[in-house]
Amino acid sequence: MCLGGHLAYRCALDTRIAAAVCYFATDIHSHTLGEGMKDDSLTRAGDIKGELVMIFGKKDNHVPPEGRDLIRKTLHEKGITFSFYEAAWAQHAFIRDELSKGRYDPGLTKICFEMLLEVFNRTLRSDLGPRAGGDMEVEDVC
Template sequence: MLIKEFHKDVSTTASGNGSMRIYIYHPTITGYPHAKFPGVVVFSEIYQGIGYIPDEPSKLLITTVTGPVARFARQIASQGYIVAAPSSYHEFTGPEALAYDGPGTDAGNDWKIKKTIPAYDEDAELSVTALLHMPTCNGKIGTTGMCLGGHLAYRCALDSRVSAGVCYFATDIHSHSLGLNKQDDSLQRAKDIKGELVMIFGKSDNHVPPEGRDLIRKTLHESRVDFSFYEIAGAQHAFIRDELSKGRYDAAISKVCFEMLLEVFGRRLKTDLGEPSGETLKIEDIC
């Protein structure tokens, strides 16, 4: 499926009056201008913003986020989803991408704990609303993201309008250390998740240690969230990032994880499930 790319600027108020740029990746089908598609909010890692041409940082690519996130968003859009990718650090900088280097990493890590949780949540709410207001959206919304974006996708799933979320190696959930004062309430609010959640981690991810992953899994179980939880042997942090991943990119595992994303999004966003009946699965003790 072909896609077109453009952006929307929306007003923000959570951190004072401002503006956030949302990049849109929209599927198209020739001859069907009124086709409707589900929407997916894609949250970037800490290197938010529009992409740059390697070796020519002054030449900005006006309609793309960082290379790996743009390619990820395009893959999703080409499967028949309208993708909205918000800029996370609009309070501190323009929409341009942070470089995959020391200064870029330091800035991203600094801003992620200077931004307030209400501001993060407003970004998610505005992105979901922007999708729902598009005449080509079918009214079903999913969310996904990697690293910081995995956490933001989790928080986006706290919105009852979101039917499915896929969170790749989400950081800071186990330590409730996102945002200003490093005191997020993401695990405390797990019961607010009404859609289906998929959590994906590498077993060798030192950003979210085994005890942290255990805490997330235990909390989701106790909160009766409808979720799947995957820990992949040998995978490290950022294993789906196909650019400057410092030897951690694994294309084979990334393909499997993308199929997981397509399965849950296809079932929850493309299929009209109707209203839930409340019936629960009866498990029989048979082989």
Template sequence: MLIKESYTDVPTKADGKEGSMRIFLFHPTIPNYSQARFPGVVLFSEIYQVTGPVARFARQIAGHGYIVAAPSSYHEFTSPSPLNYDAVGTDLGNDWKYAKTLAAYDEDASLTISHLLSLPTCTGRIGSTGMCLGGHLAYRSALDPRVSATVCYFATDLHNHSLGAGKHDDSLARAKEIRGELAMIHGVRDTHVPPEGRDVIRKSLRDAGVVFSWFEVAWAQHAFIRDESSKGRYDPAISKICFEILLELFNRVLKTDLGPRDVGEAEVEGGC
């Protein structure tokens, strides 16, 4: 499947501050099918904005028949250009991660979802995904009832409620608002989301009755899907497996009209 890349700038006004956010679009195209329609996926980046690895990940998803929209998360502080994978870029990304308000993060997600839904080529089914900071933002986007499927790669600041200005988010506390299905992916050797932190996330989702799948990969570290400047942590084999997890969820939920989920749990047959 071919991919057409473009971008659009949308106005923002969170916290009473008028601005503009760039959304990078990766649109699948099929020759001779100009009216083809596809589900949409919001892709939230790590702290470096839409870098080469994030764009390649977007193309990979788009190539399977999804319109991918990747917002520039730090539009309040800098241009849409990505930060460098170096000490300066890391420090800036981490500083801005905690300078930006939750309201601003949530507005970004809402605007990006709305933009996808405004496209005549979108079917109206929306998923989300992201890594690191973007994993947490993908989780928060699942609080929007328009999002039906979400895949979070090593979501940071989720277990200790520390996203955004004031470092006191309500993401896990609002888990009961999630109506779609989640897939949570972590590396066992991820020092950013330690074992006790992963336990907190899993228990919170279970207690809230969220429909979710949980994956912990034995030898994976933080940023294991980043194929550039990963400090030796990139694992292509594990990344491929995790991408299949993403496709299974997105293909089942976004490309199939399942109708509303029945109330209650289906009976599970016991025995061998």
């Protein structure tokens, strides 16, 4: 969460990572993490080979709409497999239940945790055999 969400994203830059879930990852859009506050996280988005889940609140003032749009646009441009969720009415850190200043949303927290379980269960299960698929043609069928 927060800085940890950014660090989960940075872990996804390692090609050995099959999936990462990033809760309200701060500073990706502004390049202000690390020494000198000049990180290359977004620039390196093309290094991500696993599946990425990005979760934000629509009212997140740490990652403003323009920042979320930049992250989403960059991930699309780099061809990353990702899901991007922006929960209506949710603020930054809506999952923290201690000292959350009224931001905690237990129902939404449960949904986001289910998203984490889904992607990790699907991407990390070894009893399904080696991962198959990859790029596929999307059919224009209703």
